[in-house]
Structure formats: C-alpha cells, structure tokens
Amino acid sequence: MGYKAKTGVLAIIAAILIVLFLFIDLSGNWDYALPRRIKKVLAIMLTGGAIAFATTVFQTITNNRILTPSILGLDSLYMLIQTFVIFIFGSATLTMMNSNVNFVISVGLMILFSGVLYKLLFKREQQNIYFLLLIGLIFGTLFQSLSSFMQVLIDPNEFQIVQDKMFASFNHINTDLLVIASISVFIVSVYFSRLTKYLDVLALGREQAINLGVDYDYVVRRLLIVVAILISISTALVGPITFLGLLVVNVTYEFLKTYQHKYLILGSIFISIIALVGGQLIVERVFTFSTTLSVIINFIGGVYFIYLLLRENRSW
Template sequence: MGNKAKLGLLAVIALVLTALFMFWNIGSNWDYVLPRRTMKIFAIILTGGAIAFSTMVFQTITNNRILTPSILGLDSLYMLIQTFVIFMFGSGTLTMMNHNVHFLMTVGLMVLFSGILYKVLFKREGQNIYYLLLIGLIFGTLFGSLSSFMQVLIDPNEFQIVQDKMFASFNNVNTDLLYISAILIVLVTIYFARYMKYLDVLSLGRDHAINLGINYDYVVKRLLIVVAILISISTALVGPITFLGLLVVNVTYQFLKTYQHKYLIIGSVLISIVALVGGQLIVERVFEFTTPLSVIINFVGGVYFIYLLLKENKSW
C-alpha cells in the first residue's frame, strides 16, 4: 500500500470516528447536543493537529525520536502561570478575567519565554541544540518546583482549581478561544510553509544539512519558534498532554515508513485526531467521564516511551 493510500485510510478512520462521536446516542436534543459536540471535535482537531505537527518538526530538528517539545519546559511554565495567578490573586480572578485575555496572556508569556531562551542561547556561535534542550529541562524542573511550592501553600479549595488545570480537558473549551486558536494556527502554518522544503534535509543531521547548503542556525531558529507557538496554543487551549506527540509521531514513522515530511506531517495529524477522538469516545462511553483523556494518553504514551528506550538500548 502506497503512502497516499495509507493517508486515505487514516482519513477515512478519522471521519468514521468523528461521525460516531457526533451522532452516537444523540437522542432528540439535536439543537443542544450537536453544537457542543461540534465544538469539542473542533478543539480536538486543533489541539491534536498542533501537537503532532510541532512534535514532528521538533524531532526532525533534534534528530531524535524520543524527545517532545515539552522538554523545553513549556508545560511546566503553563502550570506555573496558572498556579501563580491563583496563589497571588485567588481563583476568583480566573473566573472574572476575560477568557480571551487570559488565553492570550498565557500564550504570550510562553512564547516570550521561548524567544528569550532561543535569543540567549543562539547568540553565541557553536551552541548546539542539545544545550538548548538541557537548559529547557532545567527551567522545566525549576518551574515545576515553584508550582509545587505554591500549591502546598494555597487553600485546598483553591488547589482544586489548580488541579483542574493539570489535566487536558475538551469538555468546557470556550468557543471564542477556538476561533482565536484556529486563526493563530493558520498564520503559523502559512509562515512555516516556506521552511517545509528543508525538513527532509534537516532529518539527515546538522553536518549533512550544512554541507548541502542550508543555513542551519537560521532555519532551526525559525522552526523552533513555530514549535513554541503551536505548543503554547494547544496547551493554553485545553491543558498539557505530555506524551501525545511522542506517541502519534512514532506510530506515524512505523506506519508510513518514509522520510518525506509532506506525508509524515499529514499522517501524524490524522493519527493524532484518531487517537484523541477514539480516546474521548472511550472516556465518555466506557469510563463515563471518570477518567480524564490526558491520563489515558499519558499512560499509553508513557508505556510506549519506555518501550522506545528499551528498543534503542538494544540497538546500541
């Protein structure tokens, strides 16, 4: 089966699962249920697409299939921002604050952190990308420790609000935020289009890319900005889903068995949508909302991550 046929098969599976999610047990309340499920599907497509897209680009840049953009510390920074707001001003502030303002503030701070990190680290010549990952990992640990410190001190009732932010949820996504996210993702995709042609060569590694005439540092900086914006949008929209990108991108590599990113990116997005829609169906129909979708994704992704580590270890 060719890659185009495989992508067609994935698209059909995604459509079938989406239709099943939209119309299963809808009853007579079409006017109420259908718009809510439509918004939920829209949120799943945006989030799954952004995470898969950014993880595929990130793994190509780092030339490593067991890394995800969360290593840059953005998930930990998201939790720090939410915890800090509640710690300083109380949970009522989040309720009273305009959702659009809160969303844009969160995305803005996460992108600003990434921009400063890139600017400082790439200012000196000879700094490789693994140095950036190390610094990102350190900052992620720092942000996580600060969040835990504040969570211990706040009122238990306030902590319940913080705890809700720890897990991704598609059940109460604000409609206005979906439109803003969609516009931002489209703009980032248009910006990314000019660098798409470099990905196949970047997957060969830094030295080969430079030898083949690519301005490596220039291209990598721009692609890292794209990754940071996409992860910031998806995290601020529904919350952190740490292992989703790792899971869907590696499954895409196994399924398509190609180096061409024009197939890999589309395939990873479709597999991500299949995983999220299928997972949400299980959460709603099997577990009856007792378990968050992110817990299921992170559990499966964590097991798969351990499998990848053991597999890499054997190959050494």
C-alpha cells in the first residue's frame, strides 16, 4: 500500500472514531449532549492538528526525530504564567478572569518570548540551531523552577487550581476560545502555505538546503515563529501535552515511509486526532474519568521516547 492510500486509511479511521465519539451512548437530551461533544471533538482536532503540524515542521528544521517544540520552554512558560497569577492575585482572580483574556495573555506572552529569543539568537550570522534549543531548554528549566517555587508557597487549596492547569483537559472548552483559536490556526496555516515548498529541501540539512538556493535563516526563522504560535495556541487552549507530538510524528514516519511533507503533515494530523479521540473514548468509557488523557499520552509517549533513545544508541 502506497503512502497516499495509507493517508486515506488514516483519514477514514479518524472519521470513524469521531462519529463513534459523537454518537456512542448518546441518549436523553440531544440538544444538550451533542453540542458539548461537538465542541470537545473540535477542540481535540484543533489541538491535535496544531501539535502534530508544529512538531513535524520542528523536527524537519532540527533534523532530529527525538526533539519536540516543548524543548523551547513554552509549556513551562505557560505554567509559570498561570502559577504567577494565582501566587500574586489568588485563585479567585484566575477563576473570575475572562477566559478570553487569559488565553490572549498566555498566547501573547509565549509568542513574545519566542520572538525575543529568535531575534537575539538569529542576530548573529551562522548561528547554530542547536544553540537556540540549548537556550530554550535552559529557560524552560528556569520557568519550571520558578513555578515549583511559587507552588510550594501558595495555599494548598489554590495549588489544586494550579494542578488542574498542569494537565490537558478537553472537558470544559470555552466556545469563544475555540473560535479565536480556530481563526488563529487558520491564519497561521495560510501564512505557512507559502513556506511548505521548502520543507523537503530543509530535511536534507542546512548545507544542502543553502546549496540548492534556500535562504536558510530567513525560512527557518519564519517556520520557528509558526511552530511557536501553534504550540502556544494549543497549550493555552487545553493545557500542555508534552509527548503527543513526539509520538504521533514518529509513528507517521514509520507508517507512511515517505519524506514528502505534504503527506507527513496530513498523516501526523490524522494520527494525532486518532490518538486523542481514541484516548478520550478510553478515558470516558473504560476509566470513567478516573484519569486524564494527557497522563495516558505522556506515559505512552515517554516510553516511546526511551525506546527511540535506545534505538539511536544501538545505531551509533
């Protein structure tokens, strides 16, 4: 089976799971239950698509299949923002704050941080992309340490509010946020469409891309901005899911066996939707909400990450 047919199969499986999720055990008041499920599915599709999209692009830029955009420290920055608001103003402020305001502030600060980081690091010519990742990792550790420090000091009852923000949740999605996030992702996707043609060449490496006529720094800078915006939106919408991108993108590479990014991006989005919708079905029908989807995804993704490290170590 070719990669085109495999992409079609993934799309069909994703569609079947979405239909199952929407209509399984749907009884009682459809006017109440169905819109809530539709909203949840839309949030899953948007989040899964954005993370898979961003991770595929990020791994192409870095030429490394064990890295994810979370290494830039955006997840840690999101938690620092939420913890800081509760630490300074109390949980009542976060609860009473308009969700749109919280979303815009969180996304805005994450994008601002990414923009400043890129501006400073790409100011110098011939700057290695791995230096950017190292700085991102350092800042991520710093943000995580500051968050932990404030979490130790706050009231235990308020810590529970912070703890809820640590794990992605699709159970209480604000429709207004969904609209804002969808419009933002659409705009970013339109902007990205003019850069798609460079991805297959960038996968060959920096030197080869430059030899083939690609303005490497210009293209990579803009692709990193796209990655930062997508990850910021998905994180602010539902919360951090650290290993989802790593898991779905590597499964996509193994399943499709192609390096054409138009198929890799579509395939990773479909696999991400399959993983999230299928995982949410298991959380609701098997575990009866006794755990969260992000815990399952991060556990499986963490195990897979260790497998990838061991496999790379053997190949060396």
